[in-house]
Amino acid sequence: xxxxxxxxxxxxxxxxxxxxxxxxxxxxxxxxxxxxxxxxxxxxxxxxxxxxxxxxxxxxxxxxxxxxxxxxxxxxxxxxxxxxxxxxxxxxxxxxxxxxxxxxxxxxxxxxxxxxxxxxxxxxxxxxxxxxxxxxxxxxxxxxxxxxxxxxxxxxxxxxxxxxxxxxxxxxxxxxxxxxxxxxxxxxxxxxxxxxxxxxxxxxxxxxxxxxxxxxxxxxxxxxxxxxxxxxxxxxxxxxxxxxxxxxxxxxxxxxxxxxxxxxxxxxxxxxxxxxxxxxxxxxxxxxxxxxxxxxxxxxxxxxxxxxxxxxxxxxxxxxxxxx
Amino acid sequence: xxxxxxxxxxxxxxxxxxxxxxxxxxxxxxxxxxxxxxxxxxxxxxxxxxxxxxxxxxxxxxxxxxxxxxxxxxxxxxxxxxxxxxxxxxxxxxxxxxxxxxxxxxxxxxxxxxxxxxxxxxxxxxxxxxxxxxxxxxxxxxxxxxxxxxxxxxxxxxxxxxxxxxxxxxxxxxxxxxxxxxxxxxxxxxxxxxxxxxxxxxxxxxxxxxxxxxxxxxxxxxxxxxxxxxxxxxxxxxxxxxxxxxxxxxxxxxxxxx
Numbered sequence: 263x264x265x266x267x268x269x270x271x272x273x274x275x276x277x278x279x280x281x282x283x284x285x286x287x288x289x290x291x292x293x294x295x296x297x298x299x300x301x302x303x304x305x306x307x308x309x310x311x312x313x314x315x316x317x318x319x320x321x322x323x324x325x326x327x328x329x330x331x332x333x334x335x336x337x338x339x340x341x342x343x344x345x346x347x348x349x350x351x352x353x354x355x356x357x358x359x360x361x362x363x364x365x366x367x368x369x370x371x372x373x374x375x376x377x378x379x380x381x382x383x384x385x386x387x388x389x390x391x392x393x394x395x396x397x398x399x400x401x402x403x404x405x406x407x408x409x410x411x412x413x414x415x416x417x418x419x420x421x422x423x424x425x426x427x428x429x430x431x432x433x434x435x436x437x438x439x440x441x442x443x444x445x446x447x448x449x450x451x452x453x454x455x456x457x458x459x460x461x462x463x464x465x466x467x468x469x470x471x472x473x474x475x476x477x478x479x480x481x482x483x484x485x486x487x488x489x490x491x492x493x494x495x496x497x498x499x500x501x502x503x504x505x506x507x508x509x510x511x512x513x514x515x516x517x518x519x520x521x522x523x524x525x526x527x528x529x530x531x532x533x534x535x536x537x538x539x540x541x542x543x544x545x546x547x548x549x550x551x552x553x554x555x556x557x558x559x560x561x562x563x564x565x566x567x568x569x570x571x572x573x574x575x576x577x578x579x580x581x582x583x584x585x586x
Numbered sequence: 587x588x589x590x591x592x593x594x595x596x597x598x599x600x601x602x603x604x605x606x607x608x609x610x611x612x613x614x615x616x617x618x619x620x621x622x623x624x625x626x627x628x629x630x631x632x633x634x635x636x637x638x639x640x641x642x643x644x645x646x647x648x649x650x651x652x653x654x655x656x657x658x659x660x661x662x663x664x665x666x667x668x669x670x671x672x673x674x675x676x677x678x679x680x681x682x683x684x685x686x687x688x689x690x691x692x693x694x695x696x697x698x699x700x701x702x703x704x705x706x707x708x709x710x711x712x713x714x715x716x717x718x719x720x721x722x723x724x725x726x727x728x729x730x731x732x733x734x735x736x737x738x739x740x741x742x743x744x745x746x747x748x749x750x751x752x753x754x755x756x757x758x759x760x761x762x763x764x765x766x767x768x769x770x771x772x773x774x775x776x777x778x779x780x781x782x783x784x785x786x787x788x789x790x791x792x793x794x795x796x797x798x799x800x801x802x803x804x805x806x807x808x809x810x811x812x813x814x815x816x817x818x819x820x821x822x823x824x825x826x827x828x829x830x831x832x833x834x835x836x837x838x839x840x841x842x843x844x
Contacts, residue, residue: 378644470681477639478695478747479671488694492685 310563317341317556325560329526331541333554341557343538343564345527349441350537350565352529353516354509356445357452362502364449365456369498372457373464374486385461392454400518403447408438408519415442419532431532432525439521442531447515452505459504463497464490496579503576507569513539538565588615588785589655589754591636596650597814598631600643605631607814609650611804613755618781620796620823621789623806624838628815632806633757633789637673638666654754671699673755674748679764680740682732682747689728691743695751710750718746719776738769745776749784756780758788762795774799793839797827805835 320339323330328342368388372381415438422428431440467490475485521534536544542558549555591613598606606628613619621629634640635648638659652659659669674695682691692711693701701707711728715721720742724735732743741761748756758777762770777799780786790796796803804820819832830836 468681470677470679471683473639473642473675473677474681474683474744475694476642477637477670477675477677478698478751479667480698481667484698488683488686488698492683 307566310559310566313552313556314560314563315556317553318560320553321557331536331557331561333545333557336551336553339553339557341560343561345535346538346541346561347564348527348529349520349533349535350510350539350568352531352533353441353444353448353520353537354506356442356531357448357509358502358506360446360449361452361456361505365453365460365501365505366498368453368457369460369464369494370486370490372461374482374490385458388454388457390454391450392458396451396512396515397518399447399451400515403443403515403519404437404439407447408440408443411443411446412436412438415440415532418442426529427531429528429530429532431530431534432523432528433521433532433534435532437521439519439534440532441520441534444516444519445531447519448509448512451512451515452509455505455508456498456501459501460494460498463494463501467493500576500580503572503579507572507576510537510569510572511539511565512537513543516540517543538562538568587752587754588783590615591755591785591787592651592653592656593632593636594651594653596632596635596648596652598628598635598640598648599646601645604814606635607816609817611817611820613785613787613802615785616781616783617802618777618786618788618800619820620800620803621787621806622791622793622796622803622838623815623818624808625791626811626815627806627808629789629804629806630759631815632817633759633787634675636755636757636787637675638669639675641666671695671751672753673757674751674753676741676744676748676756676758676761678760680737680744682735682740682743684731684733686732687729688724688732688735688743691732692746692750694747699751711746714746714750715743717749717780718742719772719779720746736769738765738772741765741769741773742776745773745780749780753784755785755787758786760789760791763791770795793827797823803827805830805832805838807834807838 317339318325321341322338323340323342325342327344328340329345330340330342331346332338332340372385372388376384412435416435418428419430419435423430433439471489471493472485475488480488516537517540520536520540522536523534527533527535538561542562545558549558593609593611596606596609597604609628609632611619621633623629631640636652640646640648648660654673658664659673682688683694686694689708689711690697692714693707696707696710701710712721712725715724720739723739724730724743727734732740735743741764745756745761762773765773774795777786777788781801788796788799800823802820803823803826805818805826806815807818808815818834819826819830821831826835827839830839836842
């Protein structure tokens, strides 16, 4: 008590060895919050492992390279993640290839071309895209976008079919329930994520840099190229990786749009099938016996690791960003 | 090369705010003109209007004329980008491009102008770095990033970058305000050498500096907050600092300001 009284008598600096209850409580609270998230992640990982291992042991197919996913007979499990992996990665990459340049354009437009009065409401509309539920994107993709894209995808397939990515898929193109269509829808969903982060990074370009370039006689585009783009590059890449992480895990929209296929994937963008997430969601209502359920959990574990790697990569790119 | 500047009845506005009122002055070629005055008096604004850099601020506009060897840089046919290629600028804080090497920083302006000949770029880099008294210090690390230099070296790098494009005029906006006394001295010596080739206009808060480096000095003042800045007088530096025509100038220089 005496210690507390002398402390209250004025200085806020604080001496070593003096403990104030307020500080201790707050410190414990914040440390606890920090630990909770780490523990939660750890527990999720452990849960996935514990549930998955027995099924992996019982698996009669090659888990990594088999295109089958047969879990109807618990005594004869045959499942692999080859196709899930291919469909997940392909659709996410298509999304990234489409979304990255558009997001870059929007971010540059908002920070350096749009009139100040227009910039704010426009940014708000882009952010609003993130608030649209993915089930709505799914409905739109399956009912509107797919049929609209069908002639274009047919044309791509006809003209560029010699290229493996545009070869004939394992489903009919009618309705275009393809990886390609899913990729386009995912791209729209990624736009607000990539745009908002990139926009903020671009906005932080030091004015001195910008003026330095302009004073040398740089045109607007040259100024952007010599100052804003190099300054914001790592932030833009990190934002895209975060978007990729989001695309890998998208479930409902993919489930609605992508047509199922009896045949294995041929690495074509016109394939159907399932991603990790949509496969698990499609079977979720039938989870009753532990071994077949564990097969899906094993697939979930792979998705967990995949997104973890992508996010870690995003962090390391962003971490390399030094404010010079 | 070095050209003269004539400013005629220049008024500068930011939106509705009248920042600078009726400035008329002449800057002869191959000389140093210093702008001094209290904060907010518009001296930096006038400087930035000499290469149209103030237009970077939204809503900025000018009335009046700025003539470069008789040609109005505000004529409707003139592209501000071209103006800035012939009238270089050095800023308050050193601002080398952080992602570029020392060499690339120096020749950045040339590259923008479309020069790509490797040999020519290297020659210009060396000549400009020598011109900025920096060559001896950096010649062994031209490929290191510009940000690896000290503050004073960075500022001389920026001067090298500005003179690499052989401008007609060099504008300096408080170029030593972020530097220590030794680096400041190096820059002041450099200004003395540069005026053999360039017309130089420098804004400074340091009156001793104005007295040391300039041939003529312009004193700016403002009547009060929210009032436009005005040019009080411009004359030979010696006269301004010994026997100015205006009482306001004498008060400011002798520290009896306010």
